[in-house]
Amino acid sequence: MVIGACLPMTVTMSIVLTKSSNGDEAVAVFNAATQNLIGVFLTPTLILMYLGVKGGDIDLADVFIKLSLKVVAPIIVGQVLQSVKSVANFVKMNKPLLIKMRERCLVFIVYTVFCTTFQGDNSGFGLSDAIVIFVVQLFLVVSFTILCWFLMKLFFSETPKLRATGVFGCTHKTVALGVPLINAIYASNPNVGFYTLPLLVWHPIQLILGTALAPRLSNFVKEEEDRLKSLKTSPITDV
Helix, strand or coil: CHHHHHCCCCCHHHHHHHHHCCCCHHHHHHHHHHHHHHHHHHHHHHHHHHCCCCCCCCCHHHHHHHHHHHHHHHHHHHHHHHCCHHHHHHHHHCHHHHHHHHHHHHHHHHHHHHHHHHCCCCCCCCHHHHHHHHHHHHHHHHHHHHHHHHHHHHHCCCCHHHHHHHHHHCCCCCHHHHHHHHHHHCCCCCCHHHHCHHHHHHHHHHHHHHHHHHHHHHHHHHHHHHHHHHHHHCCCCCC
């Protein structure tokens, strides 16, 4: 649970849901990119600090190197390849296929983590533990989403687009960084699979909840913007 709390927001999912909710897509892109780059170095530090793990127990430098190779290096390579015109054209022409490949790769990663978690009797955890985690995670996702909605209203009462953006940005957790991070820190731990389970439960819940909220948030943003616009353009009469 601590590991999940220290992770940054998702990249693709939060941006897609923000766009579907008529939120501020530029803010979502900036937050996702910034959080995930900073998270490569900040998240492991927070995890080790909160869990009370001593520096001698885990090679922090080795963790940073692994995360840099698995997370930062692909981002740099991707940015470099974007400048190559032939590669950019290929990606543009085959974008639907590449999106499907990315989704299938993510599903495969989740599947292998579940296999690692429940293979044999090494994990020491059963189905009842997984059910408890699911119930707790469901309660937390719903509770934090509601809390975030009212807090965003408090700070951005006249900016409905930011309210819609904040609902996803404040509650989403990334699997793309989370799974490599957990494997890097606890590679030799027999319970490494189970440590990823809360994150793997959180991920589909945030996807289902976000998909259900997106059209409602989109209608809210449009209605709220129209209301605010009418208030600014309405003539002021003296009584």
